[in-house]
Amino acid sequence: MKNDSRFRQLEAEERDTVEFEFDGQRVRAPRGISVAAALLRAGYAQCRSAPVSGAPRGPYCLMGVCFECVVEIEGLGTRQACLIEASDGLRVRSSLSG
Amino acid sequence: MTDTRSDVLVIGGGLIGACVAFGLLRKNLKVTIVDQGDNAHRAARGNFGLVWVQSKGSTFRSYAALTRRSAEIWPQLAEDLREVSGIDVGFQQAGGLTFCHTEAEFAQRRDLMRHQFDADLPYPDAYRMLERDEVARMVPVIGPGVVGASYCKLDGCVNSLRLLRALHGACLRLGGRYLPGIDVTAVQPSPAGFTLPTASGSLSADRVVLAAGLGNARLAPSVGLETPVKPMRGQILVTARSAPLLSLPTHVIRQMDEGTIIIGDSQEDVGFDEGTELGVLGNIAARALASIPVLAKLRAVRAWGALRVMSPDGFPLYQQSARHHGAFAFSVHSGVTLAPIHAFQLAGAVALGALPESLAPFNEERLAFQAA
Numbered sequence: 197m198k199n200d201s202r203f204r205q206l207e208a209e210e211r212d213t214v215e216f217e218f219d220g221q222r223v224r225a226p227r228g229i230s231v232a233a234a235l236l237r238a239g240y241a242q243c244r245s246a247p248v249s250g251a252p253r254g255p256y257c258l259m260g261v262c263f264e265c266v267v268e269i270e271g272l273g274t275r276q277a278c279l280i281e282a283s284d285g286l287r288v289r290s291s292l293s294g
Numbered sequence: 295m296t297d298t299r300s301d302v303l304v305i306g307g308g309l310i311g312a313c314v315a316f317g318l319l320r321k322n323l324k325v326t327i328v329d330q331g332d333n334a335h336r337a338a339r340g341n342f343g344l345v346w347v348q349s350k351g352s353t354f355r356s357y358a359a360l361t362r363r364s365a366e367i368w369p370q371l372a373e374d375l376r377e378v379s380g381i382d383v384g385f386q387q388a389g390g391l392t393f394c395h396t397e398a399e400f401a402q403r404r405d406l407m408r409h410q411f412d413a414d415l416p417y418p419d420a421y422r423m424l425e426r427d428e429v430a431r432m433v434p435v436i437g438p439g440v441v442g443a444s445y446c447k448l449d450g451c452v453n454s455l456r457l458l459r460a461l462h463g464a465c466l467r468l469g470g471r472y473l474p475g476i477d478v479t480a481v482q483p484s485p486a487g488f489t490l491p492t493a494s495g496s497l498s499a500d501r502v503v504l505a506a507g508l509g510n511a512r513l514a515p516s517v518g519l520e521t522p523v524k525p526m527r528g529q530i531l532v533t534a535r536s537a538p539l540l541s542l543p544t545h546v547i548r549q550m551d552e553g554t555i556i557i558g559d560s561q562e563d564v565g566f567d568e569g570t571e572l573g574v575l576g577n578i579a580a581r582a583l584a585s586i587p588v589l590a591k592l593r594a595v596r597a598w599g600a601l602r603v604m605s606p607d608g609f610p611l612y613q614q615s616a617r618h619h620g621a622f623a624f625s626v627h628s629g630v631t632l633a634p635i636h637a638f639q640l641a642g643a644v645a646l647g648a649l650p651e652s653l654a655p656f657n658e659e660r661l662a663f664q665a666a
Contacts, residue, residue, distance in 0.1 A: 248552055273591070274592070
């Protein structure tokens with residue numbers, strides 16, 4: 197699909213993992229990767245909607261530039277998921293209206 | 295590169311140069327745009343994107359008239375650019391607001407608008423003074439300190455990055471030649487027109503238009519003109535994208551078509567420094583919050599500084615050289631508002647070879663008069 201992420205997880209030996217919450221669903225990820233990478237890895241291509249058009253949006257640049265991956269983390273809105281490391285117990289919510 | 299002769303050489307690929315080139319190309323003239331690189335001081339990429347009328351020209355009637363005329367024909371430029379470049383520049387013209395925070399400010403604003411639109415150069419239905427209740431109906435998110443606003447129906451806004459891209463795209467599509475990465479230090483007048491030596495060869499043309507922004511100060515003497523423009527910095531703060539909050543722009547706060555809100559109202563005389571300063575940005579944010587308190591919920595995601603191109607009295611300079619016929623220098627700080635004037639009227643004048651009498655109020659003579 198046009199909007200599928202081009203990022204793929206490289207083959208890696210099994211590492212220590214963490215578990216966090218995304219919109220109430222549990223997501224498990226290797227320790228040390230960002231929330232955005234963890235979401236892509238778990239198959240969540242969409243983490244927000246564009247505030248004006250409502251179009252589905254998800255992690256794109258993974259380096260802090262594009263602001264496509266903004267989510268709510270621990271109650272704070274407009275967090276860039278690619279700049280925050282996934283950690284145990286983190287509560288992440290999709291931002292569906294900016 | 296061999297010497298490829300053009301009808302017109304345009305020095306500067308910002309909003310003024312690109313608008314004039316667009317107009318000339320539509321008249322089937324052969325045009326070459328010489329531009330600096332991506333590191334140039336470029337007001338065209340740093341501006342606020344307003345088509346703004348309500349506060350302009352209260353002390354200079356010709357400027358008020360020019361600005362109003364430009365706002366009236368903006369829809370035509372937006373349509374032409376969409377047609378030629380395929381790019382929608384996001385032009386909106388539902389009017390604009392200036393918030394007043396005290397009764398005294400409101401009274402002062404009312405007097406200014408009456409002077410401008412009722413007395414000096416009448417255009418009675420262009421504006422309205424709005425009491426708080428009426429402003430709140432248009433923009434429900436205003437803060438408790440807003441006592442009223444002036445509204446002008448001619449005001450509007452564009453996405454200025456798309457405007458520059460659309461102009462460049464349109465120029466290329468119409469057969470214009472665009473040469474970036476060239477620092478021009480002087481233009482050489484010759485009996486056959488004008489020549490511009492570059493590292494990769496010489497360019498020549500019958501006419502030359504200096505539209506190099508702040509660079510005009512350095513270039514103009516080479517064609518016998520004085521263009522005393524100086525930089526005036528403005529800083530802009532950008533928020534994360536938000537659902538639509540502001541249906542109308544003010545001259546210091548506006549929401550872009552894709553949701554970001556941009557805020558900026560600094561005027562700083564700091565030379566060629568394009569940086570940002572936390573103190574100035576803090577003041578900009580504080581003033582914006584007094585008007586629209588809910589902005590506090592949005593994260594600021596970036597900020598930038600850009601340099602306005604200011605003439606000594608702040609008004610446009612449309613100059614033609616008396617010594618070297620065919621040389622023009624155009625310098626303004628309202629490159630968005632006046633874009634249609636530049637694309638239609640100035641381009642037409644360059645094509646004919648002389649500026650019309652109606653633009654005489656904008657030549658350098660008024661500066662000499664003021665200095666005397």
